[in-house]
Amino acid sequence: MVRQDWSDDDLAQRLLQRDPEALETLISRYSREVFYFIRLVLDNVGVTQDAEECVNDLFVAVWQEIDTFDSGRGTLRTWLTMRAKYIALDRRRQLCRRQAHLVHPADES
Numbered sequence: 001m002v003r004q005d006w007s008d009d010d011l012a013q014r015l016l017q018r019d020p021e022a023l024e025t026l027i028s029r030y031s032r033e034v035f036y037f038i039r040l041v042l043d044n045v046g047v048t049q050d051a052e053e054c055v056n057d058l059f060v061a062v063w064q065e066i067d068t069f070d071s072g073r074g075t076l077r078t079w080l081t082m083r084a085k086y087i088a089l090d091r092r093r094q095l096c097r098r099q100a101h102l103v104h105p106a107d108e109s
Contacts, residue, residue: 002028008076015066027059030077034058034084041088046095054087061087 003025006014011029014022038054061083069079 009071012066012069012071012076015062015069018063023059023063026062026080030080031055031059034080037081038084038088041085042092042095045092045099050091050095051088054084054091057087058084 001021001024003021006022006025011022011026015026035051035055038051038058039048042051042054058080062080069076073079
């Protein structure tokens with residue numbers, strides 16, 4: 001069940017306790033925002049499915065690595081956005097390498 005009454009601090013604490021309801025709430029609250037942000041980072045590289053996969057990868061990483069979040073260094077939203085940025089940049093590099101390989105295949109001797 002999505003809880004609109006939880007603050008981001010509440011979400012972070014509940015994620016640390018591995019509360020699935022907190023993950024569901026986080027996804028509901030931020031998935032659209034991070035999807036659009038990831039699309040900007042990908043900047044016309046790849047397709048919509050690539051952005052969707054990045055969003056999925058982001059929330060898996062959040063679940064697995066929430067203990068790396070430090071509220072003293074920033075908000076949950078900022079941490080989430082930075083994680084999204086790095087996941088999207090990695091995907092962008094992968095897609096660019098793949099496209100370069102297709103355009104310039106290795107010489108066959």
